[in-house]
Amino acid sequence: MEHKIRVLVAKPGLDGHDRGAKVIARALRDAGMEVIYTGIQQTPEMIVEAALQEDVDVIGLSILSGAHMTLLPRVMQLLREQGMDDVLVVAGGIISDDDARVLKMQYGIAEVYGPGASTLEIARFIQERCATKA
Amino acid sequence: MRQRPDRVELADAVLNGSRRALARALTLVETGGPPARALLGAVFPHTGRAHIVGLTGAPGVGKSTLATALALHWRRAGRTVGIVAVDPTSPFSGGAILGDRIRMQALSGDPGVFIRSMANRGRLGGIARATGDAVLLLDAAGFDVVLVETVGAGQDEVEIAAAAHTTIVIEIPGAGDDVQTIKAGILEIADLLVVNKADREGADVTVRQLRAMLNLSDLSGAGWTPPVLAAVAASGEGIEAIAAAAAHHLEYLRVSGRFADDTRKRAEYELRVALQETALERAQSDRAGWKTLVAQIASRAIDPYAAAEHLLNTPGNVAM
Ligand SMILES: Nc1nc2c(ncn2[C@@H]2O[C@H](COP(=O)(O)OP(=O)(O)O)[C@@H](O)[C@H]2O)c(=O)[nH]1
Ligand SMILES: [Mg+2]
Numbered sequence: 001m002e003h004k005i006r007v008l009v010a011k012p013g014l015d016g017h018d019r020g021a022k023v024i025a026r027a028l029r030d031a032g033m034e035v036i037y038t039g040i041q042q043t044p045e046m047i048v049e050a051a052l053q054e055d056v057d058v059i060g061l062s063i064l065s066g067a068h069m070t071l072l073p074r075v076m077q078l079l080r081e082q083g084m085d086d087v088l089v090v091a092g093g094i095i096s097d098d099d100a101r102v103l104k105m106q107y108g109i110a111e112v113y114g115p116g117a118s119t120l121e122i123a124r125f126i127q128e129r130c131a132t133k134a
Numbered sequence: 135m136r137q138r139p140d141r142v143e144l145a146d147a148v149l150n151g152s153r154r155a156l157a158r159a160l161t162l163v164e165t166g167g168p169p170a171r172a173l174l175g176a177v178f179p180h181t182g183r184a185h186i187v188g189l190t191g192a193p194g195v196g197k198s199t200l201a202t203a204l205a206l207h208w209r210r211a212g213r214t215v216g217i218v219a220v221d222p223t224s225p226f227s228g229g230a231i232l233g234d235r236i237r238m239q240a241l242s243g244d245p246g247v248f249i250r251s252m253a254n255r256g257r258l259g260g261i262a263r264a265t266g267d268a269v270l271l272l273d274a275a276g277f278d279v280v281l282v283e284t285v286g287a288g289q290d291e292v293e294i295a296a297a298a299h300t301t302i303v304i305e306i307p308g309a310g311d312d313v314q315t316i317k318a319g320i321l322e323i324a325d326l327l328v329v330n331k332a333d334r335e336g337a338d339v340t341v342r343q344l345r346a347m348l349n350l351s352d353l354s355g356a357g358w359t360p361p362v363l364a365a366v367a368a369s370g371e372g373i374e375a376i377a378a379a380a381a382h383h384l385e386y387l388r389v390s391g392r393f394a395d396d397t398r399k400r401a402e403y404e405l406r407v408a409l410q411e412t413a414l415e416r417a418q419s420d421r422a423g424w425k426t427l428v429a430q431i432a433s434r435a436i437d438p439y440a441a442a443e444h445l446l447n448t449p450g451n452v453a454m
Contacts, residue, residue: 003161004253004255006161025231026231029230030224030226030229031227032228032229033229038235038239039233039235039236039239045242046239046242046243049242049243050242052153052154053248053249054251055160
C-alpha cells in the first residue's frame with residue numbers, strides 16, 4: 001500500500017487565532033494528506049513530541065505572534081536532538097524577508113510563506129519535497 | 135524476506151521502549167505488506183498483557199475528552215497508557231484531518247503516555263484496518279492500558295467490540311428522548327455506558343432510560359449487566375467510577391472464563407483478516423495472471439469462483 005504524507009499542523013506561541021492554521025490543514029487534507037491538527041498555544045516541546053509520536057513527514061507551523069525567531073529555531077533544535085532532522089518544516093505567518101532568509105539558511109526551515117500564499121502552492125511544495133525524499 | 139533482519143531490529147527497539155521506533159512501527163503497520171507482517175510476527179509473542187479499552191459514541195459526545203480524563207486517572211495510579219484515536223478519511227481526497235490531540239493536551243510531556251492519530255482510510259466499522267495491529271504494538275511496547283477512540287460516525291461501530299476487552303459507549307443527556315437514536319446494536323456492544331456532559335440538564339433521566347432499556351433487552355441475563363454511569367469528562371467528575379467499572383469488567387471476564395473465550399474469538403478474527411489479506415496479496419502478486427483472470431471473468435470464459443479456486447490452488451499463493 002502507498003504511504004500517505006503525514007503532516008503535523010500546529011500553532012506555537014501565545015496568541016489564540018488559528019484561522020490560518022485551519023485553512024492550511026484543510027487544504028493539505030484536500031491534497032490527500034493526513035493532517036494531525038494539534039491546535040493553538042503549542043510549545044516547541046509539545047510540537048516535537050507530537051511529531052515524534054505521529055511519525056510525520058512534515059511539520060507546518062503557523063506563527064502570527066512575532067516570536068518566530070525564538071520559537072522556530074527551538075523547534076529545529078529539538079528535532080535535531082531527537083534525530084528527526086529528516087522532517088520537513090515549513091512556516092507561515094507574518095515574517096519579514098530578512099527573518100525568512102535566516103530561518104532558511106541558518107536554521108533549516110524548508111520554506112516560509114506569507115499571509116497571501118497560495119495553499120495549492122504549499123501543498124505542491126510538500127508533495128514534491130516528500131517525493132524526492134522517498 | 136530480505137527485509138527480515140531490520141524488521142526484527144525495529145521490533146527489538148519497540149520492545150525496549152524506544153518511542154521513535156514505536157512511531158516508525160506504527161507507520162509500517164499502517165502501510166501494511168510483508169515488512170509489516172514480519173514486524174508483527176516478531177512482537178506478537180510479547181502481546182496479550184494490556185487492558186484494551188474501546189471508546190465509542192457519536193461525534194462530539196466527548197470521547198477524546200473522556201480518553202484524556204481516564205488516562206490522567208490511570209497515570210496517577212501509576213499505569214501507563216497508549217491511545218489510538220481514529221478519525222475518518224475524506225472520500226473525496228483520500229486525506230484526513232485528525233484532530234483528537236486538541237483535547238489531549240493535558241497528557242503532553244508525559245513519557246508514560248503515547249498518542250497516535252489514525253485515519254480510517256475508508257474502512258467501515260469505526261476503526262481502521264491497522265487499528266488492531268497498532269494496539270498489538272502498543273501492547274508489546276508495554277503500555278498497561280490501550281485506549282482506542284473510534285471514528286464515532288454513529289453507524290454500526292461494532293468492530294471495536296471485537297478489538298477491545300472493554301467497550302465503553304458514550305451518550306449525552308437527551309439521547310434517550312428519542313429511542314431511535316440509540317441503536318440496539320450499540321447497546322449490545324457496550325460493556326459500560328457513560329452519560330457524559332452530566333453538567334447539562336437531563337443526565338439523570340438519560341441514565342434511567344438507558345438502564346430501563348438494558349433491563350428490557352435480554353442482555354442482563356448474560357452474566358454482566360453494563361453499568362450506566364454519569365460523568366463530566368471535562369472536569370474529571372465520575373471518572374474514578376468509570377475506571378473502577380472498567381477494572382471490574384476485566385475482572386469479570388477473567389473469573390467467568392469469558393476472557394479466554396474472547397481471546398479465542400479475537401484470535402479467530404485476526405486469523406480471518408490476516409488470511410484474507412495474505413491470500414489476496416499473494417494472488418495479486420502475479421499482476422499479469424490476475425488481469426488475465428479478470429478479463430476471462432468479464433468475457434464469461436470462467437466464473438469468479440472457479441477463478442478463485444484456481445488462484446488458491448496455484449502453488450505459492452496460499453502456502454505459507
Ligand atoms: N459541557 C461539557 N462539555 C464537554 C464535556 N466533555 C467534553 N465536552 C466538550 O464537548 C466537545 C467535544 O468533545 P470531544 O472530546 O472532542 O468529543 P469527541 O468528538 O467525541 O471526541 C468539546 O468542546 C468538549 O470540550 C463535559 O463533560 N461537559
Ligand atoms: Mg475525538
